[in-house]
Amino acid sequence: MVKTPFIHYDVEMIGNIETALSVTGLTEYIKLLLEEDPQLIQVWVTGEVSSLHEHRVGLFFTLSDNQGQATIKCVVWNSQKERLLELPKLGSEILVMGNVRLYAKKGEYQLTVFQVLATGEGLQALRYQQLKNRLASEGLFEKHLKRSLPSFPKIIAVVTATTAAAWGDIQKTLSHRNPGVKVLFSPATVQGKEAPSSIVKAIERVNIDGRAELIILARGGGAVEDLFCFNDERVVRAIALSSIPVITGIGHQRDETLADLVADVNAHTPTAAAEMAVPSYEVMLIEHQQRKERLVASLKQRLREESDQLASLKNRLKNLPVSATSLREAKMKTVMLKQKLQALDPHAVLKRGFSVVRQTDGEIILQGKQLIEGQELTIQLPQGIIKVKVTEIWP
Known part of the structure; x- marks a missing residue:
């Protein structure tokens, strides 16, 4: 008959029973420790996919180490699957990035995965992508920064x-x-x-x-x-x-x-x-010859158009109803208009012995009542201008 070992409880140990936690309390405490640990908020884990199950809400798989000494359950939710660079495959070595979460109902922890890479090349790809994103955020790849090449x-x-x-x-x-x-x-x-x-x-x-x-x-x-x-x-x-x-x-x-x-x-x-x-030098020669031919063709076309325009003007000139009599009448009318213009010319009036009297501000004096004794005036003669002062005004 196997004897049950006797366990001794001292008074101090029994007193600690009052601080006992409920299962929920203990689970919540462990959950807090895991999910608030800065090392576990974003952690990279490498291992072999030892089990894989497709579910309607996501992809569930297990990562194991090479010796099979430890495993961890992982999940990729459907909302994240399209963002993965690599999908987990049964038996493959992968590198995953995620955070640790505690599933309280079963008292189990699992890794919620946000990214999956193949090991080896996966690490290099990760470094490449991180550097690419950082440089892109600085604007180094922007199209507006690209310079045109010299022609x-x-x-x-x-x-x-x-x-x-x-x-x-x-x-x-x-x-x-x-x-x-x-x-x-x-x-x-x-x-x-x-x-x-x-x-x-x-x-x-x-x-x-x-x-x-x-x-x-x-x-x-x-x-x-x-x-x-x-x-x-x-x-x-x-x-x-x-x-x-x-x-x-x-x-x-x-x-x-x-x-x-x-x-x-x-x-x-x-x-x-x-x-x-x-x-290409050969291409440049061909393009130069083509430009030359287009230029010559354009000049010839312009010459034809101008020649046609000149011929049209000559024909119109020939058809104008012009006679010797009408030309003489037009010439006489021109002479008369010229004489009228000359008669209206103020300089011509001055040449006939007249003069123009102005105040210092340029206003022309037409009547004696505009003047006062001592006022300075200018008189414009046919040749030259004189400055005078009013000493006496006669009505």
Whole structure:
């Protein structure tokens, strides 16, 4: 027969019974501890999806560690599912972000998930997205900040690696499209830990030199991790601060980096960047010839229109009812009008011996009663003006 162990209760222990909590009280206390802990309000947890259940209100799954020593229940509510970068899959390793909540009815805690990422690349994607959002909030990617490229640049600077295939592709493309363009090479490391600072120095070097009208920042294709340096904040800010417009030609068509987003123009590949940098010499010749032909055609059309207008005016002149008699009458009428105008000319009246008397304010004196003794007057003669003073007035 198994004996029940004897438990000794002392008086002090029994006295603490008065402070006993209800199940609800204890649960609420634990809930408060969990949900108000600043470390648990937003926490990242990594693990393997060991169970997965789709429910009408959301997605329920369990995360387990690699050794199976611990698990945690998780839920993604339907309202949040469309915002996930990755959906949990049974057996997959994932990284989740959420906050801890206590389900009081069962006395269990669970993680309410707001974001899911694949581990490894997921961490890098998270850092990329966070930096992208922060730089976007500063306005670095705004379209109104993009500068227009010079139409016919004479000097172009290229920032890339000395041994990169991109350098050869750009030289070949520029030489083919416009042999007269001068190219300045500002070498930089475009892969690895040293790449960001090297790219920044290369861009600054071009700006200090000041001769280039345009910068091409380029790198050929490669693995995603090979392009990480173009997502570095230092590189992004160096492009934004450049006083010279920047074209990026990085990777392949499918690749997009933060450097592409901040650049004035994004050409996706080095060759495409070179093609956008300068117009084709052959195309310019064709366009010049077309403009020349349009100008000549326009001048010929204008000449025809003016010739037609001149011919029309000649015909109208021939048809006017003009005779010698009417011309003589018109001439006599003109002479009479001229004589009338001359008679009305005040200067002509003065020449006949008359004069004009004015007060100092310019008013013409017509009657003697307008005057007073001692008043100063001006008299305009046919030639010259004299100033007089009234000494006596006769009625």
